[in-house]
Amino acid sequence: MKSLDAYRDEVQVRAVFDQLARVITREWTLMEVCGGQTHSIMRFGIDQLLPKQIDLVHGPGCPVCVTPLELIDKALVIAARPNVIFTSFGDMLRVPGSTTDLFQVKARGGDVRILYSPLDALRIARDNPSKQVVFFGVGFETTAPANGMAVFQAKREALKNFSMLVSHVRVPPAITALMSDPANRVQAFLAAGHVCAVMGYWEYEPLAAQFRVPMIVTGFEPLDIANGILAAVRQLEQGRVEVENAYPRAVTREGNQPAQALIAQVFEVCDRKWRGIGEIPQSGWRLRDEFREYDAEQRFDVGSLHVNESPLCISGLVLQGRKKPNECVAFGKQCTPAKPLGATMVSSEGACAAYYRYARHTFAVVG
Amino acid sequence: MITLQCPLPLRDYPNIVMGHGGGGKLSHDLVQHLFAPAFDNALLAPLNDQAVFAVEGARLAFTTDSFVVKPIFFPGSDIGALAVNGTVNDLAMSGARPIYLSAGFILEEGFALDDLTRVVYSMAEAAKRAGVQIITGDTKVVEEGHGDGIYINTAGIGIAPNGVNIAAANARAGDAIILSGAIGLHGIAILSQREGLRFDSEIVSDCAPLHDLVAAMLAVTQDIHTLRDPTRGGIASALNEIAEAAKIGIEIDERAIAVPRDVASACEMLGLDPFYVANEGKLIAFAPSEIAPRVVAALRAHPLGRDAAIIGRAVTAHPGMVVARTSIGATRVVDMMIGEQLPRIC
Numbered sequence: 073m074k075s076l077d078a079y080r081d082e083v084q085v086r087a088v089f090d091q092l093a094r095v096i097t098r099e100w101t102l103m104e105v106c107g108g109q110t111h112s113i114m115r116f117g118i119d120q121l122l123p124k125q126i127d128l129v130h131g132p133g134c135p136v137c138v139t140p141l142e143l144i145d146k147a148l149v150i151a152a153r154p155n156v157i158f159t160s161f162g163d164m165l166r167v168p169g170s171t172t173d174l175f176q177v178k179a180r181g182g183d184v185r186i187l188y189s190p191l192d193a194l195r196i197a198r199d200n201p202s203k204q205v206v207f208f209g210v211g212f213e214t215t216a217p218a219n220g221m222a223v224f225q226a227k228r229e230a231l232k233n234f235s236m237l238v239s240h241v242r243v244p245p246a247i248t249a250l251m252s253d254p255a256n257r258v259q260a261f262l263a264a265g266h267v268c269a270v271m272g273y274w275e276y277e278p279l280a281a282q283f284r285v286p287m288i289v290t291g292f293e294p295l296d297i298a299n300g301i302l303a304a305v306r307q308l309e310q311g312r313v314e315v316e317n318a319y320p321r322a323v324t325r326e327g328n329q330p331a332q333a334l335i336a337q338v339f340e341v342c343d344r345k346w347r348g349i350g351e352i353p354q355s356g357w358r359l360r361d362e363f364r365e366y367d368a369e370q371r372f373d374v375g376s377l378h379v380n381e382s383p384l385c386i387s388g389l390v391l392q393g394r395k396k397p398n399e400c401v402a403f404g405k406q407c408t409p410a411k412p413l414g415a416t417m418v419s420s421e422g423a424c425a426a427y428y429r430y431a432r433h434t435f436a437v438v439g
Numbered sequence: 440m441i442t443l444q445c446p447l448p449l450r451d452y453p454n455i456v457m458g459h460g461g462g463g464k465l466s467h468d469l470v471q472h473l474f475a476p477a478f479d480n481a482l483l484a485p486l487n488d489q490a491v492f493a494v495e496g497a498r499l500a501f502t503t504d505s506f507v508v509k510p511i512f513f514p515g516s517d518i519g520a521l522a523v524n525g526t527v528n529d530l531a532m533s534g535a536r537p538i539y540l541s542a543g544f545i546l547e548e549g550f551a552l553d554d555l556t557r558v559v560y561s562m563a564e565a566a567k568r569a570g571v572q573i574i575t576g577d578t579k580v581v582e583e584g585h586g587d588g589i590y591i592n593t594a595g596i597g598i599a600p601n602g603v604n605i606a607a608a609n610a611r612a613g614d615a616i617i618l619s620g621a622i623g624l625h626g627i628a629i630l631s632q633r634e635g636l637r638f639d640s641e642i643v644s645d646c647a648p649l650h651d652l653v654a655a656m657l658a659v660t661q662d663i664h665t666l667r668d669p670t671r672g673g674i675a676s677a678l679n680e681i682a683e684a685a686k687i688g689i690e691i692d693e694r695a696i697a698v699p700r701d702v703a704s705a706c707e708m709l710g711l712d713p714f715y716v717a718n719e720g721k722l723i724a725f726a727p728s729e730i731a732p733r734v735v736a737a738l739r740a741h742p743l744g745r746d747a748a749i750i751g752r753a754v755t756a757h758p759g760m761v762v763a764r765t766s767i768g769a770t771r772v773v774d775m776m777i778g779e780q781l782p783r784i785c
């Protein structure tokens with residue numbers, strides 16, 4: 073593998089965009105599905121180098137952003153309980169629930185811990201047999217194998233004090249929902265390289281055919297994204313519709329089959345609500361019946377919760393590529409990373425956060 | 440009745456969260472909206488890392504800092520050396536020569552005397568290397584469960600040479616911005632210990648006293664406008680603080696900033712930005728661009744400044760904002776960190 077610097081090289085990236093300028097004849101709207109790609113685009117300023125005819129819109133691929141508010145509120149209630157050690161990846165701690173966030177639950181005495189791996193939660197559970205250890209299992213297909221492994225392992229060890237609050241989401245049903253929407257403008261997708269590294273891209277072939285939309289498996293470095301965009305525009309200009317792999321150093325058509333097998337063993341497909349978007353059929357994973365005892369929603373009865381979303385926040389439209397973050401009236405005013413109104417301003421993969429953190433010098437916003 | 444001058448940012452957090460101590464925007468808000476207005480005085484107001492004042496003809500620099508690092512021993516250094524060097528560096532960033540330190544220990548019941556001995560001897564050695572003496576101190580013990588083994592506070596006094604006037608607010612549009620070496624080593628060294636992460640080679644903290652480097656620069660010119668050691672919050676937070684204090688815009692070139700390969704890949708793995716990772720042996724200097732190359736040459740002649748480079752300049756455009764030229768030749772904002780940097784999800 074080349075060192076990362078090679079994928080961040082100005083000369084190479086510009087060479088791809090020069091080719092792009094020669095190929096393109098009209099306007100096209102492309103969506104990058106993954107929030108990690110949105111961040112790369114804004115972090116490196118890729119959008120500034122693109123030909124004007126390309127409109128890059130941002131997709132729903134940020135797991136923190138789409139975790140439903142109800143589940144965040146549940147997390148907040150569980151984490152505040154005295155006998156609980158609540159564990160999560162860092163990003164989830166700052167996401168606003170209806171009234172507060174996990175950081176503040178921690179500040180008020182809740183035992184909330186940031187982990188790098190769900191398997192660390194098992195270690196904490198073994199070390200603290202008198203406490204209930206809960207892991208907030210969010211993510212797309214990328215984190216599902218490791219999260220599934222944690223539950224699998226817990227069952228094997230018959231751990232009685234570990235459970236997972238599950239909010240797993242799947243990309244293909246989200247693409248179906250976007251393309252079925254009459255308001256859709258997306259003409260080609262940059263599919264998320266990390267997701268495809270696990271799942272392969274065989275799942276996308278029927279989608280591309282059904283909706284007549286090119287899909288390019290794309291990595292995260294500037295050169296990867298430039299190549300993904302070039303491949304998409306080539307197909308569009310030539311009237312081709314294919315799933316194309318522009319990230320072969322990490323992705324194969326079949327993907328990581330042991331990981332897929334593990335996911336299938338632990339999880340089953342379910343309908344799931346996406347924050348700001350609503351319910352998407354078949355778009356989530358929940359624990360199978362054999363593992364249901366490790367489902368934190370089953371283990372903790374938190375009663376009924378009344379959720380309260382900011383009326384200003386249009387993150388649902390942002391996540392569907394229908395509005396850009398800077399088109400939100402609250403962007404950079406009532407809503408900043410220090411005082412977020414929506415999850416998209418918090419997450420390290422959120423589109424609003426990316427616009428605010430990296431590109432606010434290009435809009436007339438006072439931060 | 441105490442009133443908060445601008446209570447809004449603080450009201451959003453009814454309790455202290457970890458980010459209030461992280462060196463980013465929340466820390467900054469706490470100081471700016473609570474401490475500074477409450478203690479209100481001219482020496483505190485510029486919010487430099489130290490205060491410089493005249494006493495009977497001599498210009499003294501005075502500073503204090505507390506050290507709560509976990510783990511207390513880490514690759515390349517430990518909490519004791521850190522407590523000495525951190526305070527020495529806060530003094531040095533005013534151009535002062537550090538002379539005396541105090542040391543206050545808050546020890547937790549049960550802390551191993553062997554570990555305390557190691558820490559204290561490490562402090563003694565660091566003090567010797569920095570040419571300072573620890574001349575007063577204090578010890579308190581708290582009950583088990585009320586501390587993390589050991590916390591150390593150090594305060595320090597130094598003498599600032601006449602004719603030198605270094606402060607964050609003194610940076611001027613047109614200044615060259617100089618960075619003394621590669622970034623991210625201290626923060627990643629700590630993180631690799633704390634999280635049990637393994638890298639190809641051990642990443643070692645850059646913890647070191649910087650007053651010699653400062654003296655080397657001042658030997659070239661007394662006209663250094665601003666110095667900062669980019670500790671918590673990294674170079675991004677330091678540059679943002681300077682941009683705000685001096686009401687200037689800052690432009691940096693990402694490609695001019697040295698990030699060691701291991702630091703870069705650790706950051707990649709954890710989803711961290713090296714610009715926000717802590718350093719303990721680096722400095723940022725603002726100096727008139729005409730003399731900047733000579734200042735860089737002087738830094739490079741010193742072992743702690745071998746990789747010194749000009750990384751950007753101060754401008755009149757976008758006051759208060761730091762803008763970077765990215766590796767592919769576009770631009771981006773380099774924001775102030777909000778709380779602590781958090782590892783990403785996928």
Ligand code: SF4
Nearest residue numbers: 385387400407414424
């Ligand atoms: S800027 Fe803030 S309020 Fe507006 S959509 Fe983004 S997160 Fe929601």
